[in-house]
Amino acid sequence: MDPDEFRRVGHEVVDWIADYRSRVEGFPVRSPVEPGWVRGQLAGLPERGEGFDGLLADLDRVVLPGTTHWQHPGFFAYFPSNASLPSVLGDLLSSGLGVQGMLWSTSPAATEVEQHLMDELVGALGLPPSFVGGGVIQDTASSAALVAVLAALHRSSGGTWRRSGVDGTETVYVSSQTHSSLERAARLAGLGEQAVRAVEVDSRLAMRADDLAARVRSDVAAGRRPVLVCATVGTTGTGAVDPVREIAAVCAEHGIWLHVDAAWAGPAALCPEFRDLFDGVDRADSFTANAHKWMLTAFDVSLFWTAHPDVLVDALTILPEYLRNTATESGAVVDYRDWQIPLGRRFRALKLWSVLRWYGLEGIREHLRGHVELAALLESWVDASDDWELVVPRSLSLLTIAHRSGDDATRAAMDRVNASGDAFVTHTTVDGRFAIRVAIGAEATREHHVRALWDALRLRD
Amino acid sequence: MDPDEFRRVGHEVVDWIADYRSRVEGFPVRSPVEPGWVRGQLAGLPERGEGFDGLLADLDRVVLPGTTHWQHPGFFAYFPSNASLPSVLGDLLSSGLGVQGMLWSTSPAATEVEQHLMDELVGALGLPPSFVGGGVIQDTASSAALVAVLAALHRSSGGTWRRSGVDGTETVYVSSQTHSSLERAARLAGLGEQAVRAVEVDSRLAMRADDLAARVRSDVAAGRRPVLVCATVGTTGTGAVDPVREIAAVCAEHGIWLHVDAAWAGPAALCPEFRDLFDGVDRADSFTANAHKWMLTAFDVSLFWTAHPDVLVDALTILPEYLRNTATESGAVVDYRDWQIPLGRRFRALKLWSVLRWYGLEGIREHLRGHVELAALLESWVDASDDWELVVPRSLSLLTIAHRSGDDATRAAMDRVNASGDAFVTHTTVDGRFAIRVAIGAEATREHHVRALWDALRLRD
Numbered sequence: 059m060d061p062d063e064f065r066r067v068g069h070e071v072v073d074w075i076a077d078y079r080s081r082v083e084g085f086p087v088r089s090p091v092e093p094g095w096v097r098g099q100l101a102g103l104p105e106r107g108e109g110f111d112g113l114l115a116d117l118d119r120v121v122l123p124g125t126t127h128w129q130h131p132g133f134f135a136y137f138p139s140n141a142s143l144p145s146v147l148g149d150l151l152s153s154g155l156g157v158q159g160m161l162w163s164t165s166p167a168a169t170e171v172e173q174h175l176m177d178e179l180v181g182a183l184g185l186p187p188s189f190v191g192g193g194v195i196q197d198t199a200s201s202a203a204l205v206a207v208l209a210a211l212h213r214s215s216g217g218t219w220r221r222s223g224v225d226g227t228e229t230v231y232v233s234s235q236t237h238s239s240l241e242r243a244a245r246l247a248g249l250g251e252q253a254v255r256a257v258e259v260d261s262r263l264a265m266r267a268d269d270l271a272a273r274v275r276s277d278v279a280a281g282r283r284p285v286l287v288c289a290t291v292g293t294t295g296t297g298a299v300d301p302v303r304e305i306a307a308v309c310a311e312h313g314i315w316l317h318v319d320a321a322w323a324g325p326a327a328l329c330p331e332f333r334d335l336f337d338g339v340d341r342a343d344s345f346t347a348n349a350h351k352w353m354l355t356a357f358d359v360s361l362f363w364t365a366h367p368d369v370l371v372d373a374l375t376i377l378p379e380y381l382r383n384t385a386t387e388s389g390a391v392v393d394y395r396d397w398q399i400p401l402g403r404r405f406r407a408l409k410l411w412s413v414l415r416w417y418g419l420e421g422i423r424e425h426l427r428g429h430v431e432l433a434a435l436l437e438s439w440v441d442a443s444d445d446w447e448l449v450v451p452r453s454l455s456l457l458t459i460a461h462r463s464g465d466d467a468t469r470a471a472m473d474r475v476n477a478s479g480d481a482f483v484t485h486t487t488v489d490g491r492f493a494i495r496v497a498i499g500a501e502a503t504r505e506h507h508v509r510a511l512w513d514a515l516r517l518r519d
Numbered sequence: 520m521d522p523d524e525f526r527r528v529g530h531e532v533v534d535w536i537a538d539y540r541s542r543v544e545g546f547p548v549r550s551p552v553e554p555g556w557v558r559g560q561l562a563g564l565p566e567r568g569e570g571f572d573g574l575l576a577d578l579d580r581v582v583l584p585g586t587t588h589w590q591h592p593g594f595f596a597y598f599p600s601n602a603s604l605p606s607v608l609g610d611l612l613s614s615g616l617g618v619q620g621m622l623w624s625t626s627p628a629a630t631e632v633e634q635h636l637m638d639e640l641v642g643a644l645g646l647p648p649s650f651v652g653g654g655v656i657q658d659t660a661s662s663a664a665l666v667a668v669l670a671a672l673h674r675s676s677g678g679t680w681r682r683s684g685v686d687g688t689e690t691v692y693v694s695s696q697t698h699s700s701l702e703r704a705a706r707l708a709g710l711g712e713q714a715v716r717a718v719e720v721d722s723r724l725a726m727r728a729d730d731l732a733a734r735v736r737s738d739v740a741a742g743r744r745p746v747l748v749c750a751t752v753g754t755t756g757t758g759a760v761d762p763v764r765e766i767a768a769v770c771a772e773h774g775i776w777l778h779v780d781a782a783w784a785g786p787a788a789l790c791p792e793f794r795d796l797f798d799g800v801d802r803a804d805s806f807t808a809n810a811h812k813w814m815l816t817a818f819d820v821s822l823f824w825t826a827h828p829d830v831l832v833d834a835l836t837i838l839p840e841y842l843r844n845t846a847t848e849s850g851a852v853v854d855y856r857d858w859q860i861p862l863g864r865r866f867r868a869l870k871l872w873s874v875l876r877w878y879g880l881e882g883i884r885e886h887l888r889g890h891v892e893l894a895a896l897l898e899s900w901v902d903a904s905d906d907w908e909l910v911v912p913r914s915l916s917l918l919t920i921a922h923r924s925g926d927d928a929t930r931a932a933m934d935r936v937n938a939s940g941d942a943f944v945t946h947t948t949v950d951g952r953f954a955i956r957v958a959i960g961a962e963a964t965r966e967h968h969v970r971a972l973w974d975a976l977r978l979r980d
Binding site: 059060062063064067068069071073075088089091094095097100103105107121122123124126127128129141142143144145147149150151153156162163164166167173175178179197199201204219220221224226241242245246247249253357358376379381382383385388390391400402411414415416417419421484 | 520521522523524525526528529530532533534535536537538539540541549550552554555556557558561563564565566567568569570571573574578581582583584585586587588589590597600601602603604605606607608609610611612614615616617618619623624625626627628629631632634635636639640643658659660661662665669672680681682683684685686687698699700702703706707708709710711712713714755756811817818819835837838839840841842843844846849851852860861862863865870872873875876877878879880881882945946947948956
C-alpha cells in the first residue's frame with residue numbers, strides 16, 4: 059500500500075469509524091452472538107492479496123454483531139474504557155510513525171514526550187513531587203502491579219533478588235476487595251498464593267489498617283518478610299477507598315513498599331473536590347491510574363509513577379551487547395525498556411497527548427464531573443425507591459445497588475436489562491449479597507441513558 | 520470530538536501520515552537530537568482544549584526531528600519493525616471500535632477472529648497440529664517468553680506452583696546467544712539469575728545439544744529441577760539457528776518445557792524453502808514469532824502458540840466475582856485474559872487480519888524473499904571484498920560483518936554510516952570481535968538502499 063492508496067483507503071476507514079460511532083447506540087450493548095458464531099463466518103487466509111473493502115464488509119457483517127460496544131452510552135459494565143476520538147487519532151499517529159521506543163536512542167521523542175506528560179500530570183493530579191521523574195506508561199494496571207511487586211522484592215532483598223530469586227518468606231498484603239491482579243502478580247513473581255495476606259475490611263469495604271498492622275507484626279514474628287502492601291483508591295467491586303495515610307504509617311514502620319492502585323478512580327484527582335480520596339498518596343512508593351478507563355484515552359495507557367525509579371530500573375534492567383549505545387552509556391537518558399515487562403514499546407504518549415490537548419485539563423474535569431453528577435442523580439432515585447437500595451455508599455460515578463427483595467430479583471433485573479441490549483451492567487457480591495454495579499463513564503452517556511437504565515431495572519418491580 | 524469532527528480531522532491525520540511516509544527517506548534515519556532537546560520544546564498542559572492543528576504542528580516541529588525512523592528504507596538496525604500501512608489501518612479500526620477483549624463475552628469477535636487467524640497460521644507456517652487451539656497474540660516476545668516460563672514452572676511443579684511459589688531448585692537453559700528476555704523472565708519469575716544456565720555454542724553460535732544434555736544431567740544429579748529450555752531460530756545477535764530437534768530430544772528425556780523463540784525469523788516459515796530452519800518445532804511446547812518485526816504488522820503483535828493451553832490457563836487464571844459470566848462458566852469459550860500478563864487487551868487481531876488480507880500469504884512471502892535476496896546480494900559483495908568479511912554465515916536477511924583490519928575500522932565505519940543519516944546499523948560482538956549487523960527488512964528497502972549502505976561502509980577503505 060503506497061501513501062496515495064493509504065490516503066484513499068485511510069479516508070474510508072476514518073469514515074467507517076465516524077459512521078460506527080454515530081450509530082453505536084443502535085447496537086445491542088452486549089453482543090448477543092453464541093460461542094463459535096463469529097468463527098463460523100470467517101474465510102481462510104487468502105493466498106493473493108485483496109483490497110480493503112472485503113475487510114470493511116466483514117466488519118459490518120461479522121465483527122459488529124460480535125462486538126460488545128464499550129463506547130455505547132448504555133455501557134455501565136465493569137469500568138468504562140473510554141476511547142475518545144482524539145485519542146484514536148493520537149494512536150493512529152503512533153502507528154503511522156511506526157517507531158519503537160525501547161531505548162531513548164531508538165526514538166528520543168517517544169521517551170521525552172512521555173517523560174514530559176508524566177511529570178506534568180504529577181502536578182495536575184496533585185501527586186507528590188517525589189513522583190517527578192518516576193512516571194512511565196504501562197499497558198495495564200495489572201502490569202503496573204507486577205512491576206511494583208518486582209521492585210519491592212528487589213528493594214526488600216537488599217539487592218540480592220536479581221541474583222538469588224525469592225526465598226519464600228516474602229509476604230504481600232491486599233484486602234478481599236483488592237484487584238485480583240495483585241494476587242496474580244504475587245503468583246507470577248514466584249511467591250505463590252501462600253504469600254498473599256487478605257487484610258480485613260470495614261463496613262465500607264475499606265482495608266482496616268489495624269488488621270494490616272497486626273498481620274504484619276505476626277508475619278514478622280514468624281520470620282516472614284513483608285514486602286508490599288497494595289492500597290486501593292476505588293476498588294473494582296464497589297469503589298471502596300482504603301485509608302492510604304493509615305496504611306502508609308504501617309508500611310513506613312516496617313519498610314514495606316506501598317503501592318496505591320487507583321486504576322479507575324485516579325483521574326478524579328484532577329478535580330480538587332475529589333482529592334480528599336487520595337489523602338496519603340504522598341507517602342506511596344508507587345501509584346497507578348488508568349488513562350484508558352475514565353480519562354478518555356484509548357486502551358492501553360496505564361499511568362504509573364514510582365518514587366524510586368532507580369530501584370525499578372535496577373530490578374528490571376538487562377543490557378545485552380546489541381542494545382548498547384552511546385546515549386544509554388552517557389547516563390543522560392531514560393530507557394523505558396527498563397521500566398516495564400516487555401522490551402519493545404509503542405509511542406503511547408501520543409494518544410495521551412492528544413487527549414490532554416484536545417480536551418484540556420478543564421475538559422477532562424468536566425467529563426469526570428458529569429459522570430459523578432449522573433451517578434448522584436441515580437443515587438437520589440435509588441434512595442427514593444421502595445424496592446432498590448445502595449448496598450454500599452456511592453463512590454464517585456460507581457453505584458452498587460440491589461433489589462430489597464433479594465438476590466433473585468436483583469439478578470433477574472440485571473439479566474433483563476442486559477438482554478434488552480439497551481444497557482449493560484455487571485455484578486459483584488457484597489457480604490454474599492448479589493449486587494449490580496452501575497459504572498457511569500462512557501463518553502456519550504447522558505442523563506436520559508441513566509434514566510432509561512433505571513426504568514429498565516424497575517420494569518417488573 | 521463528534522463523529523463529523525473526527526471525519527474532518529481524521530482525514531487530515533491520514534494525510535499527515537501519507538505525507539510522512541512519502542518523505543520518510545528525506546530524514547536522517549537515526550535522530551540527531553541531544554538528550555533533553557525534545558523536552559525543551561514542549562509546553563505545559565493546557566487548561567482549555569485546543570484544536571488538533573497544534574499537535575500536528577508539534578509533530579513536524581519537535582517529534583519528527585526527535586524520531587529514529589524505523590520505516591526508513593535505510594533502517595538496517597536491530598531488527599525491522601514493519602508498520603505497513605494496511606496494518607496501520609487495521610490498528611485504527613481497533614482503536615475506533617474501542618473494545619476490550621479480556622473475556623470472550625466482552626467482545627466475542629475480538630477473541631474469535633484472533634483464534635481463527637492463529638489457527639490458520641499454524642497451517643500457513645507449517646507448525647504442528649498440536650498448536651491448533653493454542654495460539655494467542657502477546658504484546659512482545661519478551662512477554663511470550665515470560666508466560667512460557669510461568670507455564671513451565673506450573674507444569675514442572677505438578678501444579679503446586681500457583682500456591683507455593685518457586686522452590687529455588689528450578690533451572691532454565693539458554694545459550695550465550697539467547698535473547699536477554701529469557702534471563703530476564705527467569706528473574707521476574709522469582710528464580711534469580713542463579714537459575715539460568717548458559718549452554719555452550721558451536722562455531723556457528725548455535726546451542727550445543729550435547730552440552731545442554733550434560734548440564735541437565737549435572738543439575739538433576741545436584742537435586743535441581745530443569746524446567747525450561749529456550750531454543751532460538753534466528754538469534755538476535757547473528758541469526759544463529761539452534762538445533763531444535765536435538766534439543767527437543769534432551770527436553771523429552773527430562774520432561775523439560777521447550778520454548779522456541781523465532782521472534783524475528785519465524786515468519787520465514789511461510790516460505791517452504793526456509794522451512795528447514797524450523798526442523799524440530801513440532802516437538803516444541805511453545806513457539807513465538809513476531810508479526811511486528813518482519814511480517815508487516817504494526818507493533819505490537821507477537822504470535823505465540825503452545826501445545827498446552829490448558830497448562831498456561833491453569834497457571835495464569837484468576838476469577839474474581841466481577842469477571843464471572845455465563846459464557847466463561849459454560850466452558851465453551853476462550854478468555855484470553857488467562858493467556859497473558861495483563862488483564863485487559865486490545866483487538867490486536869484486526870491489524871494482523873488487515874495484513875493477511877491486503878498482502879495475502881503470497882504477498883508476505885514476496886516481502887520476505889525480497890529481503891533475503893537483497894541480503895544474498897550484499898553477501899556476494901562482501902565476499903568479493905578484500906576489506907570486509909562475514910563474521911558468521913548469513914542468516915536469511917541478516918548479515919554480520921566486520922572490517923578485516925580490526926574493531927577500530929569496523930566501529931569507525933558504523934559510526935560514519937550512522938552519522939550520515941542515510942542508513943542506520945547496530946552492532947554485536949562475536950567471540951569478542953566487534954561486528955556490524957545489517958538487518959534488511961524495512962518494507963521500503965530496495966537494492967539501491969543496500970548498495971548505498973555498502974558504498975558508505977567502504978567510504979574510507
